[in-house]
Amino acid sequence: LIELKNINKVYSMGRGSVKVHALKDISLTIDEGELVSIMGPSGSGKSTLMNILGCLDRPTSGEYRLDGQIVSKMSSDGLATVRNRTIGFVFQSFNLLARYSAVSNVEMPLVYAGVPPRRRNELALRALEMVGLSDRIDHKPAELSGGQQQRVAIARALVGSPKLILADEPTGNLDTASSQEVMRILCSLNEQGITVVLVTHEPEIASMTPRVLTLRDGMLVEDARRPKQ
């Protein structure tokens, strides 16, 4: 499903005078239906890699094939369609729309996909129920706790039944019980065939996935597969 070849990402700031080489020559393949964790120190390039996988940012060099298609050759419309139809993204900073309620935020991907209003609302309520927020559907982000906002972001990523779920630190603000609940949802979606890639800094979460990629200073330093427990 995912094929990266020699991916580099350089951020340039201050009118180009300062450069940060955030990803260095990353090559990796992820097959459909895999469940993969990405770990590494703060600043090692995990979110940068997730943004490229999620077609939210372009690499500075290298090739990315998603489902056999070369992403860099696609038009921005084509990219937007792939993003909406194929990928569910949970951002590290949630990225919820401040002026909309939790249920409206979760309906957003379905609006883009042209799903009719009543069906959209039904699917969104079901996704919010899965993450335990049925009693907060009309709250705006500022009227929710940090972990509740995170769970709305997770519900929004799942609601369109995407082929690929990219979750950047999905349990960063959650207590142990809520964390376990989120991992249970992601693992059961994976058992239905959905490919899941998640970034985590918690070893307990990574130990629930059969493959762990480790980044350090922009490089892929380890790719460890564990026999299914």
Next chain:
Amino acid sequence: LIELKNINKVYSMGRGSVKVHALKDISLTIDEGELVSIMGPSGSGKSTLMNILGCLDRPTSGEYRLDGQIVSKMSSDGLATVRNRTIGFVFQSFNLLARYSAVSNVEMPLVYAGVPPRRRNELALRALEMVGLSDRIDHKPAELSGGQQQRVAIARALVGSPKLILADEPTGNLDTASSQEVMRILCSLNEQGITVVLVTHEPEIASMTPRVLTLRDGMLVEDARRPKQ
């Protein structure tokens, strides 16, 4: 230093039709120089309690005495001075100013306190060095990773040598090594006499503090003191 008596917080939404009773009859005392963790499920009221302790929000009822002064009786100017001189606050969502660099964000509390520019810059650089970000001082928040933004927020809370540090999930986005580093800083500040209250969902972090308060559904359900290890 901190005395809460029968604190309640009710959020009302939708022009008052919906009410969320976020804190229910909380009474507690925290002495100067203590190191305390607050734990509890997502949505249990931890951030709401921290906002009241940090004089960023007023309780709906009950009394809060900080350093012997009744907070609810203070003018908003008096409150702002207390907040700036006495308290360093690390927000769960960082709350950095987007248009300013890391070092300018860390200097902000010193600007309010009237510290001269050169001294301000020196203290801010020292605080950023403590959290391991000397090579990112000119980056704006959007040019920093999640954990780096968190560490800038921690540096900003420490820079004015406050009497009380309130840190809401200070390690939520950090890998194990960076987390240990932040806890080392908070513990050493506490050994110098600074009172530290931190919210965490990670039991490993709470086990480093001699006292752990547990919230559940807006109530203080446990106040456990551990003999110093």
